[in-house]
Amino acid sequence: MVTLYLWVRTLLPLLAFVIAWMLLSRLIKARVARLPRVPLNLPEYSSSPRRKDRRIYARKLRRRPGLRTATRPATAPRSWNLAAVFVSFSALIAAVLVMPDGARFQVMVESLTGYPATIAEVHVPAAGQPLVLQAWQPALAQLSRPVTMRYPIGRTGGQQDARATLPVQVRHQGDRLQVATAVPVDAELLRAELARLAGVPVEAITVRQNKIAPWLEPGWKPLANL
Numbered sequence: 001m002v003t004l005y006l007w008v009r010t011l012l013p014l015l016a017f018v019i020a021w022m023l024l025s026r027l028i029k030a031r032v033a034r035l036p037r038v039p040l041n042l043p044e045y046s047s048s049p050r051r052k053d054r055r056i057y058a059r060k061l062r063r064r065p066g067l068r069t070a071t072r073p074a075t076a077p078r079s080w081n082l083a084a085v086f087v088s089f090s091a092l093i094a095a096v097l098v099m100p101d102g103a104r105f106q107v108m109v110e111s112l113t114g115y116p117a118t119i120a121e122v123h124v125p126a127a128g129q130p131l132v133l134q135a136w137q138p139a140l141a142q143l144s145r146p147v148t149m150r151y152p153i154g155r156t157g158g159q160q161d162a163r164a165t166l167p168v169q170v171r172h173q174g175d176r177l178q179v180a181t182a183v184p185v186d187a188e189l190l191r192a193e194l195a196r197l198a199g200v201p202v203e204a205i206t207v208r209q210n211k212i213a214p215w216l217e218p219g220w221k222p223l224a225n226l
Helices: 002-033 051-063 078-098 102-113 126-140 187-198
Strands: 038-040 070-072 115-123 145-153 158-166 169-173 176-181 205-212
Touching (some): 002 078, 002 145, 102 158, 126 187
Antiparallel strands (some): 145 158
16 A cells, blocks of 8 residues: 555656646647738748748748748747646646645545445434434444554655544435444444444344445445534
C-alpha cells in the first residue's frame, strides 16, 4: 500500500498538469484557427523581422513572380500561452494540495475495494432506529479500525507517520438497521453486548462476516456522521 501511495502521490499531479495543458492547447488551437490570416503586403521583398515570413514570401514569389501580397496563418498571442502555462501549473499545485496523506489514502482505497467486516442486523421500526444506535454507541465506538502508514518525505530523508480511522458503517434499509464493524470481532459476544445495550432479545440480532465496500454499496454511512 505504501508503494502504491508513493506512485499515486508522484503521478497524480503530473497527470493533472498534462491533462490541463492538453485541454488548453486544444482550446488555443481552436481559437487560433478562427482568427483571420495575417497579410504580408510586401511588394518586391520581405522586410518582415520574422525569418519565417521572409521565407514564406520568397517561396511564393518564386512560384508566382507577379505576387504582391501574401498571408500566413495567425498565431496565438503570447499571453494565451502564458495563461495556459499558469493554469497548468495551478492544476499541478492543486493536485498536490488535495492529495490525502498515506493513511487517509489507504482508508479511501479500502472503502472502494472493500474490506472484511462484521455486520450486525436488527429489525426495528425506522422511528426507533436512532434510539437503538444511541444505545449501541458505547460498544460501536470501540470497533473502528485505526490506520497508520509510515513513508519517506521527498528527498529530505525524513519519515512521516500518517494516521486515520476506518469507521464503523451504518445502513438503514426500511425496518432493518445494519452496522458493520471495521475490525473482526466475536459474533456471539457482539450479539450479546448489542442485545443488552438495546434491551432486545439476543435472537433479534443476527451477526455475519462479510466484505463491504461502503463507497460502492448504497446506504452505508460512517457512524460518526449520523
